[in-house]
Amino acid sequence: MKRKLRYTGGFILLSICLILFSLLGILCGSSTVSWQQLTDILLHRSTDESAAAILLQIRLPRVLAAILLGGALSVSGLLLQCFFNNPIAGPFVLGISSGAKLSVALVMVAALQQGFVLHSWAMIGASFLGSLLSMGWVLLLSGRVRSMSVLVVGGVMTGYICSAVTELIVAFADDANIVNLHNWSMGTFSGTDWADIRAMSAVLCAALVLSFSLSKPLGAYQLGESYAESVGVDLRKFRAAVILLSSILAAVVTAFAGPVSFVGVAVPHLMKQLFGTAKPIVMIPAVFLGGSVVCLVCDLIARTAFAPTELSISTVTAVFGAPIVIRMLLRRNAHGAAR
């Protein structure tokens, strides 16, 4: 009973935060919109065209992107942590986001040189391809090294290589749009339009529902793969599903927001602390909400802290996420669990 109360409390808290920071995200910015204006615009009573445009075409999609992508990124992290049986795994840490970024940059630059701008779907496709490739690389690496720390170092290094190549491509590509590309490659929720939102929500909803439906085998997997197999989990199908889902979730995030660091590791950790459990059936929705809230807050900070200069989202998420990851690493070391 106590547990149920804690779960309910946790979800209520997250929902309140989500609503609160969504509103803040819509209202705050370089031109502040008042509550009155907001209701007017939403009820189509407003005469202020520019305010309506800012709100509906810029702020609202951006807030929605932060909610969807932040949640997706965190769920992707949670899946990877289950898969590698390690709490410091995540799409950014393992270099999967960077692989997706490289792939998107390549396709984008190639497309720009041919003189057309990529559609949202093509971006997702390119990103998914890249994340699958780097996921494949990580799996290859994890077959070789048993130590998770080594795997993480390998992932981070892979991430650096991919980022370096991306930077090279960006530097040598000659196009006016390159400025945008540069912003994107640093990670940002800005520039999201409704077409993007439609595309990402379609893919993400499907992937999240599928992830949630995996919560039973994910729970069994927490005791290790041998026990999971012994209670009837089809390991081959399960592994394939987890790899594909975590890759697609990370890929969509990268396609639209670029690489966003540490959210995938820090949010699941925080949510496990908040809910006092690691049960996937609770954690998947909780981590999604938590990721949304964290990304909303980080985006708000990125936009407003040094306005009018906008920070990249990764700058903010790293400041809050990296210390959490370091603390987790230290604590694991203290436990002597070099699994």
Added chain:
Amino acid sequence: MVLHAEHLTVGYGRTAVVEDMTLTIEKGEIVTLIGANGAGKSTILKTLAAQLAPLSGCVMLDGREKMPPEELAKYLSVMLTGHIHPELMTCYEVAASGRYPYTGRFGILSQHDKDVIAAKMALTAVTELKDTPFDKLSDGQKQRVMLARALCQEPDILIMDEPTSYLDIRHKVGLLTLVRQLVREGLSVVMSLHELELAERVADRIVCIREGHIDRIGTPEEIFSGNYIRELFAMDEGGYEALYGVPELPAVRGTPEVFVIGGGGTGVPVYRMLQRKGIPFAAGVLHENDLDYPAALALASVVIPEHAFQSIRPDTLQRAMDVMVTCREVICCCKKFGEMNARNEQLLMHAKEMHLLTEDSLILSG
């Protein structure tokens, strides 16, 4: 039969570890695998549990060769060696994970599931640990929770790989007593055990694995008599005393320096002390059915025996005397003398006259 393996070859990749084994497990019996480290016990267990594909041959469960995974999970459960580290899971949740094959799409526990979990946790005496995080348990408690988890699958057969490793003696006995009780209720168990003396006591049948094949299958009485265990483990030195079921370190060979008058189990600690100190010694006169006799055979460089139920004869006494006079010291562990060992008392008197007799403490300082 609950499980039947037919011409089964187990191993990894193309390397066979144990070849051509045929084995049947009946309902309500404990079959224990013994063998040297690396003999392939775990590999066999993994293959029997269908977690590892056989290289050739087949494993039939309930008379069928292929059982679908959902059915298999209700028929066979496992307890593996090594620790698990489930994140933030209580004991109840760990035990409940055994209900996996019975729950629906999202793994929600029904009232029946909850009843089963409660019953199994009560059976393994972990009910009061329900809300304790699994990570906080002692090794003995963890094994009992893992057993509850395995039983929650309501299996016909339970496969356990070294279930007693990491446990202290009390928990070893406790766990195996529980397993014995479950078997009486119809469960079949296949397990590997490191501790031979426990295998001897708990198993209905013992399977001996040696050099890539099943060397022998038999009852504990058949396996643990004679020198077979020494052979199985290729022990050149030391011994495994069948009567005690305990291993002894190799004897110190050479001309005896100390003579030990023992009997009735009083000699064993002294023999072991001398062996530790590396002092060769003689033991006598011991009846062949004496408690001290097997240990003396394993540890003494010279043993002067007497037939069972026979008073020590004069010529046996003479032989003992001959050995004793060459020793620098004599220890008498025997405090009581009766009709059968009356001549040991004479031996003691003789030692006193010759000022050879020492208290144990003198040996220690010498």
